Amino acid sequence: MQPVDRLVAAALLGRVSEVQHMVAADHALLPARNMFGPGAVHAAHYGGQDAVLDALSELGLAVDGFLAAELGRSGQLREVLTADPGFAMLSCICRLGM
Numbered sequence: 001m002q003p004v005d006r007l008v009a010a011a012l013l014g015r016v017s018e019v020q021h022m023v024a025a026d027h028a029l030l031p032a033r034n035m036f037g038p039g040a041v042h043a044a045h046y047g048g049q050d051a052v053l054d055a056l057s058e059l060g061l062a063v064d065g066f067l068a069a070e071l072g073r074s075g076q077l078r079e080v081l082t083a084d085p086g087f088a089m090l091s092c093i094c095r096l097g098m
Contacts, residue, residue, distance in 0.1 A: 004032040004039070011040035011056075014049040023059045030061055045071050 003022065007029050010018040019040060023030050033039040041061060044052035063073065065080035065087050080087055 002034070003029055004034050007032070007040045008034055008038060008043045011049060011052045012043035012047040014044075014047070014052055016051050016055050019052055020055055020059065023056075027060075030056065030059055041067070042070070 003026065007019060007022050010022065023040075029040070031039065033042075038046075041053065041056055043049070044056065063071075063076055065077055065084075068074075068076035068080060
């Protein structure tokens, strides 16, 4: 099992201290995703593990417009679109494959 898979499993199960220790040992795991696409933040979000989400934020997880959209965080997405109107055009171009 790859480290990112262990991190995703720990996040899904709500194991906050395990998530903290793994990310502290290898900060590259914070934004990492497994071969199916989700990362620890997705597992925590869809698993209802708010404490893990808080820990990931404290560890420095950056939520850009794409991640905000993936997680349904409309407030954060609105902030990104307001701050960078070009982001909306970029996301449309990406979706349409232009």
